[in-house]
Amino acid sequence: MNAISVETRERRKLGYIGRTVSARLAPFMATEQHPLQAVVTELTRDVSGGVVGMAVSLYLPAQLAREIRGKAGLWASYCDVGTDGVTYLFIDCDEAELEQVNDALRRNALPWRRSGLSYRAAPDGRQYRWYVRLESEVSQDVLRQVLDDTLGPSHDADSAQALNDWIAQFDEEKRDAAKWNATQDQVIRELRDRLSALQARMADLERAEKPSDRQRRGSNRRELGNAIGVLLPGMLFLKNSLDVIIQELESFEPVLRELRSLCSAAADVKGERVEGAREWKERRFSTGQKDDGRLYFRNDGSTWLVLVSFKGSQKQDIEYLKSH
DSSP states (O other): OOOOEEEOTTOOEEEEOOHHHHHHHGGGOOTTTOOOEEEEEEEEEOTTSOEEEEEEEEEOOHHHHHHHHHHTTOOEEEEEEOGGGOEEEEEESOHHHHHHHHHHHHHTTOOEEEEEEOOSOOTTSOOOSEEEEESSOOOHHHHHHHHHHHHOOOSHHHHHHHHHHHHHHHHHHHHHTTOSOHHHHHHHHHHHHHHHHHHHHHHHHHHSOOHHHHHHHHHHHHHHHHHHHHHSOSEEEOTTHHHHHHHHOSOSHHHHHHHHHHHHSGGGOOOEEOTTSTTOEEEEEOOSSSSOEEEEEEEETTEEEEEEEEGGGHHHHHHHHHTO
């Protein structure tokens, strides 16, 4: 059942959405999940002046728009190299496609440690849905090829064309019924041209990151490190702990509270001993989803050595701690 009725705020039924649009929207429109509002944009009258039809514009909630864009096969990604050779892949796609990407990375011998929801905007300024953390620096060309092979091309002109084709399916009934006049068609063409230009601009920014952007990101990391150095003196972060804090935690607060306790009450700090890693202890903290954050610490005279990581990396982390 793909029928979608249009009603006034007073529940007076006006009619139904056309079959092409309904077929696209109905699967997403369980009333309790996605109530949609619309505004009348055009009226069609008969020779007597009576209203016989109308065109409406639907306001789609952000979540619903993302779902529909995902079904249309549109995705985007950004790659950022962190400290110690760690590569972060930020990607917009649905969850099933993310699993396909993770499997493809494994098949192509591109080791990754974790993937999950991305809580902060990537360095290109865009908020992506997911992140994948790879354990070595990976060529952007190699990653792009893996993504294209897995999800299909979705960048540059191909992306613009895919979106335009998708939009055209929604316009089909209106064009066939000749409901849109030349002025409206011109507005649509101009909007599509602007959309294509914006997508091309985004693609250019993804392909060629300015040196100043990389310098600014390095400056941000240094500023965070300097701030922690002032607020939490006598602390040395191992491996890419700062990257984990910046990129992978929903909130800084839980781990910063744990770090603060090392400085303010050093003699009373308690933690579980790390088996096999001499003098190292472990405390848990919330990552925003569950208590799977791990803080490893050891006092080396006047300095606290700390490693911020996740439960899923425990085996590799303990092997690392054994040599420090």
